[in-house]
Amino acid sequence: MKNRIVVGAHYGLKDWLAQRITAVVMATYTIMILAAVMGGATRSQEAWRSFMSHGFIRFVTFIFIISLCYHAWVGIRDIWMDYVKPTGVRLSLHVLTLLALIGYAGWAIQIIWRL
């Protein structure tokens, strides 16, 4: 028992990496949108609508939404794991977080795709 390697299975490595990749995706998207806004994408509601309905913007916005939800899932799950000890409560919070994020993702994608 003494020499048991508890980290031998790379627990959490995948999520650790995903957290970083999604962060870079979101940061890039943010800078892109900020540049577009400074370039006048929000000067009128029509301009904003036509900007967001552009095929490429729709594509990257979809990736942004998925990245955000994955990133938020890992982050919020870590908060529950750090502060909530009773298994039942923790499991419920995990499930609620997941369901909420899946719902938000569907809602946001539907907004973009209906344009």
Add this chain to the structure above:
Amino acid sequence: MPEVTRQRPKFLALNEIRLPLAGIASILHRVSGAGLFLMLPLLVWLLQLSLGSTPESVTAFKAVADNLFVRLILLGLVWAFLHHFCMGIRLLLIDMHIGVEKQQSHKSAKAVMAVSLTLTLIFGLKLLGVY
């Protein structure tokens, strides 16, 4: 469980423990992330209203966005986003072994706080319609 052979020092005088700046910036990364998560429905809702095609949705967006309470929440979210963004870059750099030393990490934590607060002020004044 192996027996604890040595008495470990304890220092749990909570009023005397000072969290270093990097620690404050770190816990604020978590706080800001949690805040952004909690307010996500509001942001998606605002996105929906801002992209609405009917005149009613445009009016609704203006009504919601002009509400002072909503603006204060948005101001908080602007800070949360900026802090999370800047701190995220700092953490990515540390992952790449840049700025790991104590002195550098203290400096970068300071920079994160300064940049995010300054930008919050700039965006916040814009949001509240000062300029």
